[in-house]
Amino acid sequence: MSFTDILLAFAGILGMFIAxxxxxxxxxxxxxxxxxxxxxxxxxxxVGPHGLLQPVADAIKLxxxxxxIPAYADKLLFWMAPVFVAxxxxxxxxxxxxxxxxxxxxxxxxxxxxxxISGIGVxxxxxxxxxxxxxxxxxxxxxxxxxxxxxxxxxxxxxLSIAALVQSLSLDAVISGNTxxxxxxxxxxxxxxxxxxxxxxxxxxxxxVIAGLAELGRTPFDIHHAESEVVGGPFVEYSxxxxxxxxxxxxxxxxxxxxxIVVLFFGGWSWPSPPESLFGNDLSNTTTNVLxxxxxxxxxxxxxxxxxxxxxxxxxxxxxxxxxxxxxxxxPLSFGNLVLVAVVxxxxxxxxxxxxxxxxxxxxxxxxxxxxxGARGRPQTVRxxxxxxxxxxxxxxxxxxxxxxxxxxxxxxxxxxxx
Numbered sequence: 001m002s003f004t005d006i007l008l009a010f011a012g013i014l015g016m017f018i019a020x021x022x023x024x025x026x027x028x029x030x031x032x033x034x035x036x037x038x039x040x041x042x043x044x045x046x047v048g049p050h051g052l053l054q055p056v057a058d059a060i061k062l063x064x065x066x067x068x069i070p071a072y073a074d075k076l077l078f079w080m081a082p083v084f085v086a087x088x089x090x091x092x093x094x095x096x097x098x099x100x101x102x103x104x105x106x107x108x109x110x111x112x113x114x115x116x117i118s119g120i121g122v123x124x125x126x127x128x129x130x131x132x133x134x135x136x137x138x139x140x141x142x143x144x145x146x147x148x149x150x151x152x153x154x155x156x157x158x159x160l161s162i163a164a165l166v167q168s169l170s171l172d173a174v175i176s177g178n179t180x181x182x183x184x185x186x187x188x189x190x191x192x193x194x195x196x197x198x199x200x201x202x203x204x205x206x207x208x209v210i211a212g213l214a215e216l217g218r219t220p221f222d223i224h225h226a227e228s229e230v231v232g233g234p235f236v237e238y239s240x241x242x243x244x245x246x247x248x249x250x251x252x253x254x255x256x257x258x259x260x261i262v263v264l265f266f267g268g269w270s271w272p273s274p275p276e277s278l279f280g281n282d283l284s285n286t287t288t289n290v291l292x293x294x295x296x297x298x299x300x301x302x303x304x305x306x307x308x309x310x311x312x313x314x315x316x317x318x319x320x321x322x323x324x325x326x327x328x329x330x331x332p333l334s335f336g337n338l339v340l341v342a343v344v345x346x347x348x349x350x351x352x353x354x355x356x357x358x359x360x361x362x363x364x365x366x367x368x369x370x371x372x373x374g375a376r377g378r379p380q381t382v383r384x385x386x387x388x389x390x391x392x393x394x395x396x397x398x399x400x401x402x403x404x405x406x407x408x409x410x411x412x413x414x415x416x417x418x419x
Contacts, residue, residue, distance in 0.1 A: 012104045013104065016090070016093055016094070017090065020090065020093060020252060020255070021248075024251040024252060024255065025055035025056065025059065027251045027254060027255060027304060028055045028058070029044060029052060029055050030301065030304065030305065030308065031311075032051075032054070033051070034305055034308040035308060038309065038312040038313075039312065059244070062240065062241065062243070063240070063241050063244060064240075065239060065240040066240055067239060067240035067242060068239045068240070070132060070134065073131055073132055073133045073237065074130070074131040077127050077130065077131035078128070078132065078242075079242070080124075081124045081125075081127040081128035081131055081234075081235075082124065082128070082235075082238070082242050083245070084120065084121070084124030084127055085121050085125060085128070085249040086124075086245050086246075086249040086252065087120075088117050088118065088120040088121050089121070089249050089252035089255075089256055092114060092117050092118065092256050093256070095107045095110045095113050095114065095171065096171070096256075096259055096260075097110075097171050097172055097175065097263070097268060097269065098269060098289075098296055099269050099290075099292045100172070100176070100288075100289065100292065101172060102289055102293070103171075106172070107171075108170050109170075110169060110170055110171035111159050111162070111163050111171065111174070114260070115159055118152070119152055121148070121249070121253070122149065125140075125141050125144040125145065125148070125234045125235075126141045126142075126144070126145050128141060128234045128235050128238070128246075129141020129142065129144070129234035132234070132235075132236070132238075133237075134236065134237050136236055137234050137235070138234075140233035140235075140236065141233075143223055143233075144217070146323065147214060147217070147221070147223055147322060147323070148217075150214075150323060150326040150327065151211040151215050151326055152211075152215065153331050154208075154211040154326070154330040155208060155211045155212065157207075157331075157334035157335060157337070157338055158207050158208045158211075158264075158334055158337065159264070160338060161201065161204055161338045161341045162174060162197065162201070162204065162264055164341050164342060164345065165197075165200075165201070165341050165345070166180070167180040171263060171268075174192070174263065174264060175191060175193075175263060175267060175268040175269065176192075177189050177191035177192070180345075185348060187348075191267070191270055192265075192266070192267030193267050193270030195351075196265060196266050196267050197264060197265045197266075198265040199355060200351050200354055201265070201337065201358065202355050202358045202362065203333060203336075203337045203340075203354075203358035203361060203362055204265070204334075204358075205261075206362055207330055207333055207337065208260075208264065208265070209261060210330060211330055212257040212260070212261065213257075213307065213310065214326070215253070215257065216250065216254055216307075218250075218307065218310075218311055219310065219311040219314060219315075219316060220310070220314040220315060220316050220317050221322060223316070223319050223322050254304060254307060255300070255304065257307070258304040258307065259296075259300045262299045262300050266299055266303075267299075268296055269289075269292035269293060271291075271292070271295060325369075329365060329369060333361070333365065336361070340354055340358070341354065
């Protein structure tokens with residue numbers, strides 16, 4: 001490798017770091033605006049036009065705050081833990097294509113690279129919990145490890161299903177299509193610009209989205225830093241710039257999951273129709289690649305907005321619900337999806353067989369989970385409290401026949417609108 005190649009590689013990594021930092025700042029603004037819109041608030045609106053400079057002000061505040069290290073902490077591991085969480089999120093972007101053959105590093109084994117890098121972050125969370133010399137931090141680290149390892153399995157199985165369908169580990173082949181061999185026959189698998197894998201493999205899409213949310217540790221899967229249960233997760237003892245690195249890694253991973261959903265299931269940079277048919281036939285390759293990159297980023301930000309929407313909509317699950325859902329629902333479904341892909345390829349069936357089987361299975365599983373969520377015979381909190389109050393001689397209110405106060409006021413003519 002020549003000195004020029006080293007400079008180009010360094011410039012590419014530096015450019016990617018700056019671009020991702022700007023992307024993280026934009027995601028924080030987008031999330032706060034999205035949540036404010038859903039909750040009927042204004043959101044960031046003071047610092048800069050429409051609050052656009054609020055993420056910059058927050059970044060300055062976090063980097064200038066006092067950085068406190070606990071007296072009994074393992075200082076080396078305490079400093080290294082944020083790095084082990086943030087670096088994998090940056091490294092994944094080395095292989096994600098923004099255009100036809102355009103990436104920081106085009107890898108023939110891109111899918112394998114994604115699987116290998118994505119599992120390193122859990123080491124940093126465990127390291128941070130252990131190094132903090134705090135029981136709460138250690139408990140948060142162990143919960144994070146259990147959650148991330150459990151939900152890493154369905155993600156890996158879905159990626160293997162896509163690799164089996166495409167018969168390639170290249171991300172360019174996943175987007176652009178590939179010529180696959182099925183027995184003695186050869187089939188041309190079309191690119192996702194024609195048929196996105198979201199329509200061919202809907203079960204894989206649902207599994208990947210749910211497991212991806214759990215890997216991010218975002219609502220409703222924010223178990224490992226559930227403030228009401230374990231104070232603040234594995235980074236409860238962190239402050240200042242170190243806590244900001246954990247915060248940066250969370251939004252980087254949100255960006256990564258959104259980009260992977262777009263690449264694996266929604267065609268990445270490919271258009272539904274060739275850009276030449278939309279913008280004219282005189283487009284250069286550079287212009288086509290730039291348009292593809294812009295289209296890719298628009299789809300990525302749209303998926304990130306949906307992730308923020310989920311955060312504003314659903315409550316947090318309990319730890320037992322989270323782990324049970326992973327091992328009893330997602331992991332069996334992911335293996336079933338892999339078997340379905342293998343059967344379709346082995347018998348050379350048409351691709352529409354996969355969505356025809358996947359959609360009824362998803363409906364059945366969703367209905368089953370919904371109906372078994374509140375199983376009969378399970379003790380209810382209200383009944384336990386009422387029985388306990390009666391046993392100790394306290395008066396038990398008759399909640400079934402009790403009239404709300406607002407209704408009494410309206411009947412008597414004393415109520416006002418909004419009571």
